[in-house]
Amino acid sequence: MGKEIFYFLIFPGLLFSGVIGGFLSWFDRKITARVQFRQGPPILQPFYDFVKLLAKETIVPLKGSRLTFLFAPVFALFGATMSSVFILLPALGIETGFSGDIIVLIYLLNIPSVCYIIGALASANPMASVGASREMKLILSYEVPFLLVLLSIVIKADMSIKLSEIIAVQSANGAFIGSISGIIGFITILMCIQAKLGLVPFDIAEAEGEICDGVAIEYSGSALALIKLTKYIMLFAIPALVVLLFMGGMNFVGINILWSILKVLLVVLLITLIRNTNPRVKIKQAMKFFWVWMNLFAIVAVILAIFGL
Amino acid sequence: MIDLRFLIFLPIAVGIFLYVLPESIKIVKGIIALLVSAISFFFAYKVFLLEPQIINIHCFLFEKIDKFFVFNVDNLSKVVTLFIGFFGFMFVLYSLSYITKKKKIISYYSYYLMTIGSSFGAVLTDNFITFIFFWGLLGLTLYKLIKGYDDESSSAAKKSLILIGASDSIIILGIALLWKIGGTYRMSGINTATTGALAIVAFISLVIGSLTKAGAFPVHSWIPDYVKKAPASSSAFLPASLDKLLGIYFLARICMNLFELTQWATMLLLIIGSITIIAAVMMALVQHNYKKLLGYHAVSQVGYMVIGVGLGTPLGIAGGLFHMINHALYKSGLFLTAGSVEKRTGEEDIENLGGLSKYMPLTFITALICALSISGIPPLNGFASKWMIYQGIIDFGNGSGLASRLWVVWLVLAVFGSALTLASFIKFISGIYLGRRKKEFEKVKEVSILMWLPQIIIAAVCVIFGVFAAKLIVPAFITPVSGAFKEIGMWDSQMVSFLILVSIIVGFIIYLIGNIKKLRTEDSFIGGEKIQEETNYSPLEFYKTVSKFPLLAFFYKKAEKKWFDLYDIFTKIILWFNNLFSKAHSGILSTYLIWVVAGLIILLIILI
Secondary structure: OHHHHHHHHOOOOHHHHHHHHHHHHHHHHHHHHHHOOOOOOOOOHHHHHHHHHHHOEEEEEOOOOHHHHHHHHHHHHHHHHHHHHHHHHHHOOOOOOOOOEHHHHHHHHHHHHHHHHHHHHHOOOHHHHHHHHHHHHHHHHHHHHHHHHHHHHHHHOOOOOEHHHHHHHHHHHOOHHHOHHHHHHHHHHHHHHHHHOOOOOOOOOOOHHHHOOHHHOOOOHHHHHHHHHHHHHHHHHHHHHHHHHHOOOOOOOOOHHHHHHHHHHHHHHHHHHHHHOOOOOOHHHHHHHHHHHHHHHHHHHHHHHHOOO | OHHHHHHHHHHHHHHHHHHHOOHHHHHHHHHHHHHHHHHHHHHHHHHHHOOOEEEEOOOOOOHHHHHHOEEEEOHHHHHHHHHHHHHHHHHHHHHHHHOOOOOOOOOHHHHHHHHHHHHHHHHHEOEHHHHHHHHHHHHHHHHHOOOOOOHHHHHHHHHHHHHHHHHHHHHHHHHHHHHHHHOOOEHHHOOEEOOOHHHHHHHHHHHHHHHHHHOOOOOOOHHHHHHHHOOHHHHHHHHHHHHHHHHHHHHHHHHHHHEEOOHHHHHHHHHHHHHHHHHHHHHHHOOOEHHHHHHHHHHHHHHHHHHHHHHOOHHHHHHHHHHHHHHHHHHHHHHHHHHHHHHHHOOOEHHHOOOOOOOOHHHHHHHHHHHHHHOOOOOOHHHHHHHHHHHHHHHHOOOOOHHHHOHHHHHHHHHHHHHHHHHHHHHHHHHHOOOOOOHHHOOOOOOOHHHHHHHHHHHHHHHHHHHOHHHHHHHHHHHHHHOOOOOOOOOOHHHHHHHHHHHHHHHHHHHHHOEEEEEEEEOOOOOOOOOOOOOOOOHHHOOHHHHOOHHHHHHHHHHHOOOOOHHHHHHHHHHHHHHHHHOOOOOOHHHHHHHHHHHHHHHHHHHO
16 A cells, blocks of 8 residues: 555656656746747746745635635546556556556546536636536547547557556557557547647637636635646646557666657647647637547547558 | 245335325324335345345235245345345435425325335346236336326326336237247246347347336436426436336346347347437436436436446446446435425526535535546446446457447447536536525525435445445445456556545645635636626536537437427327327218218128
């Protein structure tokens, strides 16, 4: 039991993925700044933000449900940390009986979004409600293509839903991104994680200029710090999942360390560039995009995977 | 065996006795019902502890009818028996406080007890004739447990009775065919392959019967109407828990013992299952009445059980049966909370409610746990069983045959249905419990202990069944039925639940490190504008975008016109024939005389 708590709290869970996620968040902001011809923040800025938020006072809404409002970020943090543990343990090649599989991950990765929604609704703010409904609709939109891409991976990995076996198949036969269905799947999942991370063009649920940060509008102080931490962790966990599924996981021996870091940075770079070169779409456009086009892509990927391409 | 006699005939006998007693001593009746249901819960537990065996009862004077009283206590029936006992006890506790003057149903407790007794009878019996007797009795008590106080409720009651009654007669047809094939009315002696016309017809008619009871598409349409108008305790008792237990019990009996499934039978069940999941949950998404929303979910969840049982593999059957028990738990919990909200506020529309979490905290917690559970949020019980079904589908995908090849379709529809369930429960929770507190509900209080206690117990059981699923619950209840199976995924529910506790502590610490003592309450900020009463974004608006999508809008429009309601379609056909024939009744004597003479001539011609 002590081992699992260590996995959860220190490595590769809360502390480790929080710190790495913080650096990735800096990377994201720095790239954004360079794209916009700005200087960009110093490397420790995400951590300054976190600590500063802890020191601020927390305001809770007068007409809302106080406890639900304050508890929601805690559970969101749990969901993010748990999924990062389940992704990173196999991704880093740590052998342990304590792990999850793809289906469990789909559900765990939804927990943060669900908690944001419940917290937003508990705040009784009309704008938060708008944000929550959009977040929910976004989940409905990307759920099916995301799942289909994962299933194409399952088919390619000889019907195994265990992450460690997916890596093993890739190290034996080469990374999945090297095949046609792999490339199509990669493009699809890139769009899906863009929506999952709530980045432009799918930041509809937060939409600063329009509904003032939507789901997070009422959060402040420590509660907002928890949400920030959750976002850092997700920014590491989800690209790590993509690396695991398509690029054969990570390896920390010799020169492979560099490759592993570069793989994650590449995925983060891609989603950062997408978010910096696109305008925000409307929720209806986003739903249409996922339901029609991304589903089509994902179905093609699944069919190609069935034929072994 | 004295146990079974107490189990089955005591509730029915006491029910008939209570029927004779006057309505004015309702409290006494309630307490008697409570005692009897407690006794039957106890005996149900004792039956659960029995070894699998066939039990003959000699209970009446005539030896000739002894052959009808053969009971089969096997692993499947004893689990279902235990849970019938549990739910029967829980809801009578709730009813004591819930069924008040306003909600009064004539002889409520009498029919309630008869329901318990006949459910036990239907589950335990080994004889088809006895089975159909108890099964039919259940349809009748279902009809009597709803009160017809206006047009809508009477037509809902009538609809339920007609649909259930029709399905009963279809079951009788199936039983007759089975007798024709096998020559016996004993369930345990039958094992037919689903090949040949007779066997296929028998299979389909029995499946229709079980699915009508459980409420799967397209024979589901009685459930949403029934639960909208029935008292919440009746809804929780029959459509939400007992009918699911019985219907899926019978389906499992059909799929596991009575027939050997072929590839096509499996395919049929999988198609029914996935259509049920998606169609019903799409309807739930746009409901305004929260009871009706729950009713559509009571339909949608059946799809998972049908898929699980239909897979026919041990893993799938285990998932389906576990989902049946879990569904009965969280859905009845949800109906109980709906009843509590309705009792305290008198509102039935999501739109008129809001912010009740402060006034009814215990009800809110129950509703939240059950809602997260039905949406399959780990580590609650809904996730545990859905996850088993998903694994079953993936495992099934390894097989050959068309149904196996299409495993991606079944899996995607099942998972997507779960996301849609979550969406509609976000609406349910936020519309009733979260959101801005309204002035008119300031005096709303938590319900009495008799009502919140069953709710909390059911919510706690939901959590326990989720947390200890793989280690304790499934081995105790499910594995003996389905046979041993190997899970292909990895999920340590206990450890994860423990880590949830850890992360709550971590959250507390972060809040404590932070400046939580400076907590300040402030009214909502909406971008600098003034908050007004009208400034609200109703949960009903949430999914308008979805219902306006071109293809979906078409289906919603047709569903509103009841195109997918088998009952309505048949009503229309019958009325059309009625109209046709009523044209002959013109009321003119000479026309009638012409008919009579013409008929006579035709008769003569044929006879000569």
